[in-house]
Structure formats: structure tokens, C-alpha cells
Amino acid sequence: MVKIILHGCNGRMGQMLTGLLKEDPQAEVAAGVDGYTGIANDYPVFPSIDECNVQADVVIDFSNAKAADGLLDYCVRTKTPVVLCTTGLSEEQLAKVEEAAKETAVLKSANMSLGINLLMKLLKEAAPTLAAAGFDIEIVEKHHNQKLDAPSGTALALADSINEASDGAYHYVYDRSQERKKRDSREIGISAVRGGTIVGDHDVIFAGTDEVITFEHRAYSRAVFGKGAIQAAKFLAGKPAGRYDMSDVI
Numbered sequence: 001m002v003k004i005i006l007h008g009c010n011g012r013m014g015q016m017l018t019g020l021l022k023e024d025p026q027a028e029v030a031a032g033v034d035g036y037t038g039i040a041n042d043y044p045v046f047p048s049i050d051e052c053n054v055q056a057d058v059v060i061d062f063s064n065a066k067a068a069d070g071l072l073d074y075c076v077r078t079k080t081p082v083v084l085c086t087t088g089l090s091e092e093q094l095a096k097v098e099e100a101a102k103e104t105a106v107l108k109s110a111n112m113s114l115g116i117n118l119l120m121k122l123l124k125e126a127a128p129t130l131a132a133a134g135f136d137i138e139i140v141e142k143h144h145n146q147k148l149d150a151p152s153g154t155a156l157a158l159a160d161s162i163n164e165a166s167d168g169a170y171h172y173v174y175d176r177s178q179e180r181k182k183r184d185s186r187e188i189g190i191s192a193v194r195g196g197t198i199v200g201d202h203d204v205i206f207a208g209t210d211e212v213i214t215f216e217h218r219a220y221s222r223a224v225f226g227k228g229a230i231q232a233a234k235f236l237a238g239k240p241a242g243r244y245d246m247s248d249v250i
């Protein structure tokens with residue numbers, strides 16, 4: 001039985017995982033951590049990771065970027081593997097993730113769904129051919145009105161996949177409101193829409209002369225992220241220190 005600490009257990013994703021893990025015969029929640037205590041869970045909940053005195057095989061984190069430093073310190077100190085799903089980390093925090101991975105197993109992924117992780121592979125194959133044929137690349141993401149970070153971590157990861165396959169040729173443009181010039185061919189435009197309860201939509205648009213190819217991904221339920229995170233946690237439990245991602249799992 002894989003024992004899991006849910007970091008951010010009372011949020012939207014934390015509660016999705018709580019439900020999924022109740023039905024899972026191979027994994028269980030050993031403890032939760034969340035500042036919000038208004039939910040009665042059937043596991044102990046601590047207000048911060050430093051106050052958590054329960055040992056586990058792995059932490060799954062869907063919380064807040066502000067919580068990342070404390071969580072990484074805890075995982076390094078206790079040598080607990082961690083599945084990091086929170087988005088919006090700063091450059092300094094991303095560097096800290098790399099440092100932490102020297103001491104414990106860290107799997108970081110902006111999107112735990114099978115569809116987005118497969119799309120990243122497809123983009124690596126398609127983008128160089130389409131770019132050579134002069135197609136412009138734009139990414140549009142849409143999320144619910146409670147989301148804190150923009151653009152989404154997934155939109156950035158999709159852009160990074162294209163860029164990696166193109167020897168880093170692209171730069172990212174998030175706002176054209178001040179521009180008085182045409183787009184250049186080496187930019188990836190990234191636009192964010194926020195509204196209602198949209199779970200997570202991502203469109204990668206390749207716009208060429210007289211033809212457009214759009215890769216679309218629609219998440220209709222947070223279950224797709226939750227299932228991926230549990231699969232990742234089972235994979236990561238007991239793994240040596242190092243940096244892992246969803247391509248190691250799927």
C-alpha cells in the first residue's frame with residue numbers, strides 16, 4: 001500500500017484526489033496538509049507541512065506556488081519523494097526544484113493528463129516540419145475564474161516542447177497590446193482566457209498560408225489530472241533521488 005501525503009488536500013484537486021484514493025486498493029492518504037480546515041476528511045490534516053508528523057512514501061502537491069519552498073525543504077529533509085503539480089513557480093523556485101532532486105525523487109509536471117503528455121510528444125514531431133513550412137505558432141489556454149497563475153503551466157510546457165524540438169529558436173509573447181509591429185516568425189504567442197468553471201482547455205494553433213492545423217485538448221473533469229497524479233505517485237514511491245517527469249510514467 002503506497003502511503004501518500006496530500007499537500008493542498010482541501011482544494012479542488014486535493015478533494016478530487018481524496019475521492020479517487022478512497023476507491024484505490026493500492027494507495028491511501030496517510031495525511032493531508034492545508035491552511036483551510038473546514039472540510040472533515042477521514043485522515044489527519046495539518047496546517048503546514050512542517051507540522052505534519054506523519055511519515056509517507058510520497059507527497060502529492062496541488063497547492064499554491066507560495067508553499068513550494070517549504071514543501072521542497074521538507075521533502076529534502078525527510079527524503080520523501082514528491083509529485084509536484086502546482087504551477088506558477090518562480091525561476092528561483094524552479095532552480096530549487098533542481099537542487100532538491102539531487103537529494104530526493106522529484107516528479108514535476110504542469111499537467112498530469114495522458115492527453116497533454118501525448119500532445120507534447122506529437123508537437124515535438126510536428127513543429128519542426130510546420131515551422132520550416134512557415135507556419136506561425138499560437139497557444140490559447142482557457143481556465144476557470146479561480147485560477148491564480150497565467151498563462152497556465154501547461155501552455156508554457158507545450159511551448160517548451162516545441163522550442164526544445166526547434167533548438168530554442170522561439171521566444172514567447174504574452175501581450176501584444178503595446179505593439180505597433182507585425183509578429184515575427186520566431187515567436188510563440190501565448191494567450192490566457194479566464195471564466196466560469198472551465199477545467200482546462202489548450203489549443204496549439206499552427207497557422208500557415210491558406211491552411212491552419214489546431215491541436216486541441218479539453219479536460220472535462222479534474223479526474224484526468226487526479227488519476228495521472230496517483231499513477232505518478234505509485235511510480236515515484238521508493239525511487240532514488242533524481243528529476244522525473246510524466247514521460248517516465250506513461
Ligand SMILES: NC(=O)C1=CN([C@@H]2O[C@H](COP(=O)(O)OP(=O)(O)OC[C@H]3O[C@@H](n4cnc5c(N)ncnc54)[C@H](OP(=O)(O)O)[C@@H]3O)[C@@H](O)[C@H]2O)C=CC1
Nearest residue numbers: 008010011012013034035036063067085086087110111112
Ligand atoms: N499539474 C496538473 O495537472 C494540475 C495542476 N494544477 C495546479 O495545482 C494547484 C492547485 O490547484 P487547485 O486545486 O485548483 O487550487 P485550490 O486553490 O482549489 O487548492 C489549493 C489548496 O492548497 C491550499 N494551500 C495554500 N497554501 C498552502 C500551504 N502553504 N500548504 C498547504 N496547502 C496550502 C489552499 O488553501 P487556502 O485556500 O487556505 O489557501 C487550497 O485549499 C494550482 O497551482 C494549479 O495550477 C491544477 C490542476 C491540474
Ligand SMILES: O=C(O)C1=N[C@H](C(=O)O)C[C@H](O)C1
Nearest residue numbers: 087110111147152153154200
Ligand atoms: O489551475 C488549474 O485548474 C490547472 N492548472 C494547470 C496549469 O496551469 O496548466 C493544469 C490544468 O490545466 C488545470
